[in-house]
Amino acid sequence: MPVGTNATVKALDPDDLDEVGASIILANTYHLSLRPGHERIERLGGLHEFMGWDRPILTDSGGFQVVSLGKLRKIDEDGVTFRSHLDGDILDFTPEYAIAVQEALGSDIAVCLDQPVPPHASTRSEVQVATARTHRWAERSLQAHQREDQALFGIVQGGLEEDLRAESTTAIAALPFDGICIGGLAGDETPEQRRAALDVVVPLLADDPRPRYLMGLGSPVDLLDGVDAGVDMFDSVLPARVARNGTLWTPEGRLNLHNARFLDEPGPVQEGCPCRLCRSFSRAYLAHLLRSRELLGYRLATCHNLTFILDFMARIRSAIRAGTFPELQQQFRATRAGTNGVKTANEGRVKSQ
Amino acid sequence: MPVGTNATVKALDPDDLDEVGASIILANTYHLSLRPGHERIERLGGLHEFMGWDRPILTDSGGFQVVSLGKLRKIDEDGVTFRSHLDGDILDFTPEYAIAVQEALGSDIAVCLDQPVPPHASTRSEVQVATARTHRWAERSLQAHQREDQALFGIVQGGLEEDLRAESTTAIAALPFDGICIGGLAGDETPEQRRAALDVVVPLLADDPRPRYLMGLGSPVDLLDGVDAGVDMFDSVLPARVARNGTLWTPEGRLNLHNARFLDEPGPVQEGCPCRLCRSFSRAYLAHLLRSRELLGYRLATCHNLTFILDFMARIRSAIRAGTFPELQQQFRATRAGTNGVKTANEGRVKSQ
Numbered sequence: 001m002p003v004g005t006n007a008t009v010k011a012l013d014p015d016d017l018d019e020v021g022a023s024i025i026l027a028n029t030y031h032l033s034l035r036p037g038h039e040r041i042e043r044l045g046g047l048h049e050f051m052g053w054d055r056p057i058l059t060d061s062g063g064f065q066v067v068s069l070g071k072l073r074k075i076d077e078d079g080v081t082f083r084s085h086l087d088g089d090i091l092d093f094t095p096e097y098a099i100a101v102q103e104a105l106g107s108d109i110a111v112c113l114d115q116p117v118p119p120h121a122s123t124r125s126e127v128q129v130a131t132a133r134t135h136r137w138a139e140r141s142l143q144a145h146q147r148e149d150q151a152l153f154g155i156v157q158g159g160l161e162e163d164l165r166a167e168s169t170t171a172i173a174a175l176p177f178d179g180i181c182i183g184g185l186a187g188d189e190t191p192e193q194r195r196a197a198l199d200v201v202v203p204l205l206a207d208d209p210r211p212r213y214l215m216g217l218g219s220p221v222d223l224l225d226g227v228d229a230g231v232d233m234f235d236s237v238l239p240a241r242v243a244r245n246g247t248l249w250t251p252e253g254r255l256n257l258h259n260a261r262f263l264d265e266p267g268p269v270q271e272g273c274p275c276r277l278c279r280s281f282s283r284a285y286l287a288h289l290l291r292s293r294e295l296l297g298y299r300l301a302t303c304h305n306l307t308f309i310l311d312f313m314a315r316i317r318s319a320i321r322a323g324t325f326p327e328l329q330q331q332f333r334a335t336r337a338g339t340n341g342v343k344t345a346n347e348g349r350v351k352s353q
Numbered sequence: 354m355p356v357g358t359n360a361t362v363k364a365l366d367p368d369d370l371d372e373v374g375a376s377i378i379l380a381n382t383y384h385l386s387l388r389p390g391h392e393r394i395e396r397l398g399g400l401h402e403f404m405g406w407d408r409p410i411l412t413d414s415g416g417f418q419v420v421s422l423g424k425l426r427k428i429d430e431d432g433v434t435f436r437s438h439l440d441g442d443i444l445d446f447t448p449e450y451a452i453a454v455q456e457a458l459g460s461d462i463a464v465c466l467d468q469p470v471p472p473h474a475s476t477r478s479e480v481q482v483a484t485a486r487t488h489r490w491a492e493r494s495l496q497a498h499q500r501e502d503q504a505l506f507g508i509v510q511g512g513l514e515e516d517l518r519a520e521s522t523t524a525i526a527a528l529p530f531d532g533i534c535i536g537g538l539a540g541d542e543t544p545e546q547r548r549a550a551l552d553v554v555v556p557l558l559a560d561d562p563r564p565r566y567l568m569g570l571g572s573p574v575d576l577l578d579g580v581d582a583g584v585d586m587f588d589s590v591l592p593a594r595v596a597r598n599g600t601l602w603t604p605e606g607r608l609n610l611h612n613a614r615f616l617d618e619p620g621p622v623q624e625g626c627p628c629r630l631c632r633s634f635s636r637a638y639l640a641h642l643l644r645s646r647e648l649l650g651y652r653l654a655t656c657h658n659l660t661f662i663l664d665f666m667a668r669i670r671s672a673i674r675a676g677t678f679p680e681l682q683q684q685f686r687a688t689r690a691g692t693n694g695v696k697t698a699n700e701g702r703v704k705s706q
Contacts, residue, residue, distance in 0.1 A: 007641065011648040014633070036616055036641040044619050044637050052633040263389055266397050280367070280405040284397050288360065288389040295364040295648055 001026040001058060001235035002306055006035070007051040010240055011299040012306075014052045019276065020303055021310040024056040026235040029101050029111075030065035030093075034084050038104040046106030058235070059107035060215070061155065063114045063183075066093045075115060077133065095137040096144040103147045111181055112141035114155040120188050127159035134183075135171045142175060151178035153213060156201055159184055160193050165200040173204065179211040182231065186216035195229055202230035220249070220312055224332060227316055227325075239309045243301035246290045249308045251335060255283070257301070262287035275307035276300060354379040354411060354588035355659055359388070360404040363593055364652040365659075367406045372629065373656055374663040377409040379588040382454050382464075383418035383446075387439050391457040399459030411588070412460035413568070414508065416467045416536075419446045428468060430486065448490040449497040456500045464534055465494035467508040473541050480512035487536075488524045495528060504531035506566060509554055512537055513546050518553040526557065532564040535584065539569035548582055555583035573602070573665055577685060580669055580678075592662045596654035599643045602661045604688060608636070610654070615640035628660035629653060 002009045002017065005028045009017055017025065027047060032038055041050050048054055063080075066072075071083035079094030095113045102110035114137065115130040122130075134157045145152050154177040158165035172180060182201055185194050198214070205212060211232045217223060218236020226234060239249065246257040250270040255262070257269075268278035269286065277286060277300040289297030319328040355362045355370065358381045362370060370378065380400060385391055394403050401407055416433075419425075424436035432447030448466040455463035467490065468483040475483075487510045498505050507530040511518035525533060535554055538547050551567070558565060564585045570576060571589020579587060592602065599610040603623040608615070610622075621631035622639065630639060630653040642650030672681040 006645040006647055007638070008645075008647050008649045013629070013649055013652070035645060036637070040617060040637070043617070044635060050635070050638055050641075052638070264393060264396070276366070282397060282403070284389070284393070285360070285403055285405070288403075292359040292361075292388060294359055294361050295651055296361045296366055298648055299366070299652070 001233070002240060002310075003028070003235055003237045004051065004053075004057075005031050005237070007032060007041075007047060009302075009306075010244065011295070011302045016276070016299070016303055017053065017306075020306040021314065022055075022306065024058060024108075025053065026058045026060060027051075027105070027107065028062070028065060029059045029098060029105070030062035030069070032059075032105060033062070033101045034086050034091075038101045042104040042106070048106065056108040057105075058109040058153075059102045059105055059111065060235075061111040061113045061181075062093060062098050062101070063155075064116050064216075067116055077136070079113070079137075080115075095140040099141050099144040099152075103145070103150065106147075107150065109151045109153060109179065110145065110147075111153045112138050112155055112177075114138075114157055114183050116157070116184055117159060118187060119160045119184065119193070122159060124159075124161055124164075127157075127161055127164055131157040131159070131164050131168050135168065138172060138175055138177075142177070153177055153179040153181045155181040155183040155215075157184045158197075158200075160189060160197055162196070162200050165197050166204060169201045169204040173208055173210075177210065179213060179233075180205060180208070182212060182214045185214060186222075186236075191222070191225060195225060198226070198229035198231065205230075218309070220309065220332070221336070223309070223313065224316070224329060227320075228329065239305040240302045243305040244298045246301065247305075248286075248301060249305050253336075257283065257287045257290050259287075263291075269304055270308070273304065273307060275304045277304040354586065355593060355663075356381070356588055356590045357404065357406075357410075358384050358590070360385060360394075360400060362655075362659075363597065364648070364655045367404070369629070369652070369656055370406065370659075373659040374667065375408075375659065377411060377461075378406065379411045379413060380404075380458070380460065381415070381418060382412045382451060382458070383415035383422070385412075385458060386415070386454045387437050387444075391454045395457040395459070401459065409461040410458075411462040411506075412455045412458055412464065413588075414464040414466045414534075415446060415451050415454070416508075417469050417569075420469055430489070432466070432490075433468075448493040452494050452497040452505075456498070456503065459500075460503065462504045462506060462532065463498065463500075464506045465491050465508055465530075467491075467510055467534075467536050469510070469537055470512060471540060472513045472537065472546075475512060477512075477514055477517075480510075480514055480517055484510040484512070484517050484521050488521065491525060491528055491530075495530070506530055506532040506534045508534040508536040508568075510537045511550075511553075513542060513550060515549070515553050518550050519557060522554045522557045526561055526563075530563065532566060532586075533558060533561070535565060535567045538567060539575075539589075544575065544578060548578060551579070551582035551584065558583075571662070573662065573685070574689070576662070576666065577669070577682060580673075581682065587666075592658040593655045596658040597651045599654065600658075601639075601654060602658050606689070610636065610640045610643050612640075616644075622657055623661070626657065626660060628657045630657040 002022050003026045044050050066080045069085045073081040081092050098113035114134040117130045138154045154172040156168045156172045158168035213233035214226050214231045217234045218238030248255045248269045262283045265283035270278050319325040354377050355375050356379045397403050419433045422438045426434040434445050451466035467487040470483045491507045507525040509521045509525045511521035566586035567579050567584045570587045571591030601608045601622045615636045618636035623631050672678040
């Protein structure tokens with residue numbers, strides 16, 4: 001899922017989203033509740049109508065943003081009290097409020113408020129408290145949720161502690177959610193730690209038909225590993241953010257369009273790519289636009305990276321259906337071994353805004 | 354002509370330009386010679402190929418930008434020596450160089466280098482010297498110009514001095530140019546002073562079939578007055594610049610989308626407008642995008658104002674053909690009298706970048 005924080009996937013309009021192959025997008029509950037306000041969006045006909053996008057929208061829980069962007073006042077059993085990053089207002093975010101916001105927005109999939117904890121900055125007992133609280137908030141969210149036309153996903157927490165992850169998976173899976181989010185990852189853990197956590201969660205959901213959604217992962221290699229571990233859904237600002245910074249993804253690796261050599265390259269960023277950038281413009285033109293900080297450059301670069309990553313996911317889905325996913329993985333790793341790769345350690349760790 | 358300073362009309366791609374009704378655009382000789390460099394653009398196949406726009410392009414002379422943006426070193430008979438606004442390099446701009454740049458860019462219409470003088474900050478003798486030099490530069494430009502597939506326009510100067518304007522018009526019209534630019538206006542003169550200057554220039558060109566182009570004018574009322582005075586072509590960054598600042602033009606007047614009331618208005622900016630903004634989005638959504646400084650907002654607002662002004666010009670052309678231009682003028686003034694108008698004094702005086 002491309003991320004449309006402020007009811008727009010940065011630099012793109014709905015026709016662009018269509019063209020890059022987006023079938024569902026994510027919008028941020030926290031941001032929209034503050035600006036322009038969920039009640040306002042509701043009065044205007046809901047988020048789909050507001051942003052001109054008639055396909056599915058998932059809204060996140062707001063939990064991550066409340067903790068990472070708001071100036072935190074306190075977290076207690078009731079919820080989170082924080083200062084808005086926009087105007088400094090003191091606001092309460094409770095599980096019931098997060099549901100009310102998402103019902104007002106009218107997203108197709110809502111997500112429960114959780115208490116995320118940064119794995120490396122938390123003690124086991126902090127993780128334990130946050131995880132248990134996330135479970136109680138999950139039940140309160142189910143109680144509060146009324147819209148029958150809106151799915152509701154619960155969130156598994158548990159940090160990097162295997163037993164807490166397992167306990168959380170069992171607790172959340174026992175509740176009548178429509179899908180299971182795997183939270184607290186795609187942060188500062190290593191790929192190996194992430195995989196270890198997934199290898200606890202996914203086997204416990206083996207016979208569970210509900211979609212599994214790992215929140216906040218976006219680089220090709222991470223997505224491939226996530227799918228290999230059994231995850232169905234992902235979201236990330238990464239492909240779009242690095243695009244705006246001039247990093248373009250291709251099957252042969254990353255291109256940094258700020259490199260002076262691109263100013264003289266007449267070919268497209270990726271030969272044969274059907275995106276708006278590669279169809280009509282040279283590497284030289286994009287390099288010029290980005291250097292000149294021209295708005296069109298951000299749009300074209302974003303179109304390319306989203307086309308690239310959504311096509312990558314489409315090929316993964318086809319391979320799974322054809323029973324050739326292992327071959328696709330091998331092929332991908334072989335290509336990467338011979339190039340500078342598509343992912344750096346830092347890129348893989350960009351969380352949603 | 355919408356203005357594409359850096360080989361892009363800010364925030365729009367060629368499909369957008371097509372959709373707003375642009376049939377010709379202007380690109381800036383000065384800017385492109387510095388970045389990415391006209392020789393580079395030539396190697397890449399020329400400006401049309403570079404920016405993916407296959408319709409006409411007019412390149413300006415660079416004279417205005419050399420004087421207004423470069424840190425001026427000196428102007429003498431040879432040309433202008435200045436420091437680049439990008440990297441501080443000392444560069445020479447001569448009439449021959451301005452032609453060479455434009456031939457390398459491969460625009461459809463090139464314009465001679467002139468020496469613009471700000472009417473209110475110049476003595477009569479300064480205007481006289483600059484105007485005479487502009488004429489000598491015009492002859493040198495014609496000498497230097499070789500591309501047969503590129504038209505060349507000369508520039509009339511003369512400040513606000515009637516006799517110098519007349520002299521300049523006669524001098525430039527006597528040369529074998531393909532069109533006549535009227536320079537040194539759309540600056541800090543009043544509409545009355547501008548009209549007085551035009552009323553000197555145009556009658557002297559009454560039997561001249563070549564197009565008359567007033568450089569740098571863009572508000573609806575100014576365009577209407579310019580056409581009434583007998584001008585055929587205009588360019589301006591104004592409609593796009595005010596759009597990015599949140600000012601949207603409609604037949605009923607200007608809307609400042611930063612006004613809080615628009616956050617709750619579900620209707621389009623202009624009922625019945627065929628532009629990308631009005632077709633799909635509410636005033637509320639645009640107001641939200643602009644407040645959130647979202648890139649999509651700049652694109653949608655620009656699409657609207659360019660659609661508005663290009664449609665306005667199309668209606669002027671139809672009225673002229675139908676013999677109903679006076680009625681159109683009357684109608685426009687009547688509508689404006691009852692509203693807050695589409696133009697403020699300041700807006701009318703934005704020069705090209």
